[in-house]
Each structure stands twice: as C-alpha cells, then as structure tokens.
Amino acid sequence: MTSTDHVANGHNKPSGSSARQLAAASIGNAAEWYDWYAYSFLAVYIADQVFPKSASNSLVPLLSTFAVFAVGFFMRPVGGLLMGAVADRHGRRAALTATILLMGAGSLLVALTPTYHAVGVLAPIVLVVARLVQGLSVGGEFAASTTFLVESAGPGRRGLFSSFQYISTTIGQLIASGVAALLVFLLTNDRMNEWGWRVPFLIGALISLVGLWIRRGAHETRPAEQRGGARPGLFEALRRHPRGSLLICGITTGGTIAYYTWTTYLPTFAQVNADFDKGDALVVSTISLAFFALLQPLGGMLSDRIGRKPLLLFFAIGFAALVVPLLDSVTDAFVSLLLVQCAGMVLLTGYTSVAAAVNAEIFPARVRAAGIGFPYSLTVALFGGTAPYVGTWFKEAGHAGGFAWYVAGLCLVSACFYLVLPETAKRPLKG
Structure with missing residues (x-):
C-alpha cells in the first residue's frame, strides 16, 4: 500500500510535506474569498461603470440584480455537486486544478469587463458570466479543498488541518480589504472609477496562477484502489x-x-x-x-x-x-x-x-x-x-x-x- 493510500484512510502523513499539502488546499480558498470580498468592497465603482443609473436599456438593472443573486444562490450548489463529482471520479487534484482555473478565469474576466459606455448591455452580460464562473468555483472549491485537507492529515491532526479552511478564508478577506483600502488611499476617485477597480481582480488572477503552480506539486489523496474502479454517479x-x-x-x-x-x-x-x-x-x-x-x-x-x-x-x-x-x-x-x-x-x-x-x-x-x-x-x-x-x-x-x-x-x-x-x-x- 502506498503512502497516499494511508493518507486517505487517516493512517499516515502524505508523502509530500504537510506544508505543501496545506498550501495547496488553502491557496484556493484564499483566492476565492479574496475575489468575493474585492467585488463587495469595489461594487460601487463597478456599478458606475457597468450598471450606470443613466442606462436607457431596461435590462441593465435586471442584470445587476441577477449578477448579485445568481452566484450566491444558484451556482454554489451546482459547483459543489459538479466539482465534488470531479474530485470523486478523477481525483482531488483534478478538482483543485479545475476550481483554481475557474477562479482565475472569472477574476480576469471581471478585470477585463468593458464599460457600459463602450459596449452597452454587453458589459453587464460579461460581468454576469464572470460572476457565474466564480460562483461555480466557490461551491466546488469547498468540496474539493475540504476533502483534500482532511485526507492529507496524519493521525490525530485532522482537526488542525481542518482549521486551515477558515484560516485561508479569513486571509483572503483581509488581503481584499487591504488592497481595496490601499487603492482608494493612493488613487483619486476618477482614477478608481476609470481603471483602479480593475487592479484587484488582475491580482486575483495572478494569485490563482500561483495557486495552480502550488497545487501541481501536491500529492493525490484519493485512495488508489478507487482510481481504476467504477466511477460514482453524480447523485x-x-x-x-x-x-x-x-x-x-x-x-x-x-x-x-x-x-x-x-x-x-x-x-x-x-x-x-x-x-x-x-x-x-x-x-x-x-x-x-x-x-x-x-x-x-x-x-x-x-x-x-x-x-x-x-x-x-x-x-x-x-x-x-x-x-x-x-x-x-x-x-x-x-x-x-x-x-x-x-x-x-x-x-x-x-x-x-x-x-x-x-x-x-x-x-x-x-x-x-x-x-x-x-x-x-x-x-x-x-x-x-x-x-x-x-x-x-x-x-x-x-x-x-x-x-x-x-x-x-x-x-x-x-x-x-x-x-x-x-x-x-x-x-x-x-x-
């Protein structure tokens, strides 16, 4: 039996370093909640550029509402089910790779969202798509990283490893708050409206790339005896x-x-x-x-x-x-x-x-x-x-x-x- 098999059953440490396993699981949580709170902190600037009150098209306020609700109330359960199935069928690392790529793509899409002035109603549509992608990754990230974290723990350490779920979440919130506050302090209101609000999401995309590199070196925790057998159904x-x-x-x-x-x-x-x-x-x-x-x-x-x-x-x-x-x-x-x-x-x-x-x-x-x-x-x-x-x-x-x-x-x-x-x-x- 390999060391990875032991991990999945809680009998041994992972074959890679504990620090690498913890970092691989935590980086996605931090990136996800960084993006989530960056959007919250900067929503007023985004709204002015993408959902202007002066917009004549009646779809604009509707899309604004949809952007807020679709991610939180629809895509999270879908992401949890789909990415959880990927983790169970193809391995935890595969799901962790998918979720962090989704995070990076969603963050980059927010950063590159055109203004309403430039492309009209297409602007809020692009932002909605970006937030839907991020919402899918939110639900999927919890399922994959929770499983990976706990399966990576050695005997008597599952609680400790579990705690990193919310450590990383909180770190993401704090970084988002700090970045947003720093930009508001350094830039004028006009520059924040013009391009400053995009910077945190470019940073989020870069964080996702770093996370992807860290996760590529992590060790699979799904039991080896299940890797060649019949794959579980979606439900x-x-x-x-x-x-x-x-x-x-x-x-x-x-x-x-x-x-x-x-x-x-x-x-x-x-x-x-x-x-x-x-x-x-x-x-x-x-x-x-x-x-x-x-x-x-x-x-x-x-x-x-x-x-x-x-x-x-x-x-x-x-x-x-x-x-x-x-x-x-x-x-x-x-x-x-x-x-x-x-x-x-x-x-x-x-x-x-x-x-x-x-x-x-x-x-x-x-x-x-x-x-x-x-x-x-x-x-x-x-x-x-x-x-x-x-x-x-x-x-x-x-x-x-x-x-x-x-x-x-x-x-x-x-x-x-x-x-x-x-x-x-x-x-x-x-x-």
Whole structure:
C-alpha cells in the first residue's frame, strides 16, 4: 500500500510535506474569498461603470440584480455537486486544478469587463458570466479543498488541518480589504472609477496562477484502489447516503448563519441600529477577523484532543444563549463593537475550526467530495447568503431585535444535530 493510500484512510502523513499539502488546499480558498470580498468592497465603482443609473436599456438593472443573486444562490450548489463529482471520479487534484482555473478565469474576466459606455448591455452580460464562473468555483472549491485537507492529515491532526479552511478564508478577506483600502488611499476617485477597480481582480488572477503552480506539486489523496474502479454517479451520495446529506445540512445551518452574521453583516447592523461610524466599523471588522484567524488552529488542535462534539455544542448552545444579549449590547462606542465581535468569534470558532473535519468524516472516500459539496453549498445559499437580507427585513419591518432570535433558533436546530452526531475524531476516515 502506498503512502497516499494511508493518507486517505487517516493512517499516515502524505508523502509530500504537510506544508505543501496545506498550501495547496488553502491557496484556493484564499483566492476565492479574496475575489468575493474585492467585488463587495469595489461594487460601487463597478456599478458606475457597468450598471450606470443613466442606462436607457431596461435590462441593465435586471442584470445587476441577477449578477448579485445568481452566484450566491444558484451556482454554489451546482459547483459543489459538479466539482465534488470531479474530485470523486478523477481525483482531488483534478478538482483543485479545475476550481483554481475557474477562479482565475472569472477574476480576469471581471478585470477585463468593458464599460457600459463602450459596449452597452454587453458589459453587464460579461460581468454576469464572470460572476457565474466564480460562483461555480466557490461551491466546488469547498468540496474539493475540504476533502483534500482532511485526507492529507496524519493521525490525530485532522482537526488542525481542518482549521486551515477558515484560516485561508479569513486571509483572503483581509488581503481584499487591504488592497481595496490601499487603492482608494493612493488613487483619486476618477482614477478608481476609470481603471483602479480593475487592479484587484488582475491580482486575483495572478494569485490563482500561483495557486495552480502550488497545487501541481501536491500529492493525490484519493485512495488508489478507487482510481481504476467504477466511477460514482453524480447523485450517488444523495441516493445512497441520505442521512449523511441531511447531517451536513443540519451541521451547517447554525454555523453558516452565525458566520455570515458575524463576519459580514455585523458592521452593517451596528451602523443601522446603533449609528456606528462606517470607518470605525471596518477597523473593528479587520481586527476581529485577524483575531478569528489566530483562533482557528487552537480550536482544531483542541478538537483532536477532546473531540468534535464538545466544540460544536459550545458554539451552538453558546451562540443560541448569547446572540441576543450580544447584539443588544452593541452601541456607537468602538470598544463595544470590538468586544461583541471578538466574543462572537470565540464562540464561532467552535464550528469553523472543525467543520471541514466533521463533514469529511461523515462520508466514505468514494463520494466524499460530492457528498459534502452539494448539501453544504445549498444550506449556505439558503441561510448564510441570505443573512444580511433577513437582518435588513427585520429592521424594515420594525422588529430589528427579531433577527437575533432568528439566529439563535437556527443555532438550536444545529445543536440538535450535534447531539446525535457520532464522535469521529479518533476514528479513521471511511475508506
């Protein structure tokens, strides 16, 4: 039996260096979330050039809406299913190569998107296509990199390796924030509108090329005995492992609403509900994200010692009990938001640091990537991606406090799943 076979079953380290395996899995996550947040930070400049309010064609605002929603709510589950199937049929490296090429292509296409003034309605169509490509890669990247990360870990290290999923995600966010802020600081508003907004996406394409080079040197973790046999069907994981698919949904529901609330919506919540300064909110968000990244390996290593369930229950019960008082305590004071955001990050780490390991430990290797990718991405689309909209809806309906109870309720739903989840930290991965 080769060293790669041992890896897939959790019995040994990969034949390549652990650092190379971690870098290969993490670079795509970092690139993906760099692109995602770069688009968010620079959306106002993109909108002026691609979706101008003065456009006479009625398709323009429609395409603007489609560009925002299509990626988050449609292409992620599709990407999770398709790229997960590629990983299960052709190997994890093949899927990792495909997702990072999609990332680079989508980022480059955004950078080269013509203006509405130059080509008319073709401009928003090009941008929509670019975002659809990126959305496909988002769902596929999680499925492939999660599987690859956990299968690359040696015995007693799956939790630690799992934590790099969110370390790399956070790094991508921080780099995007830094690049956007630096460009806004260095360039005039006219230059930002003219060409500055394109620079981060060119950088994203370059990051993808670096990631492609790193991934080419990574070692395959798919079990060798499965490489020449019958390939799994596209929906085999759903058909043969419905309980596992349901578990993924239940595990993810509370985690994704809490994650998007605390990392994406909380600064907006503070601005809308406590008149918090916008600039200070971005500073608080940056500090808390850096703190969050530092917590991840600690949570992963702790789970390797005491198990996954204690951390998951710490997250779910803690968040359900504290999210209402935490959000109620947000004021317009800098320290107030910082303490609330960091406290939430501590609780959230109970989920994020072990999510990849827990998901991978549910399915056998034959359908692991597709088994994770589709139900996870679908749940994120339903509950995570909609968090800002639901929060805004509660505010507009005159019940701003209702959003916290909504988050608490979903965390309790996940807590029920965590209670019945078998403890898998000390077990070998299913072959």
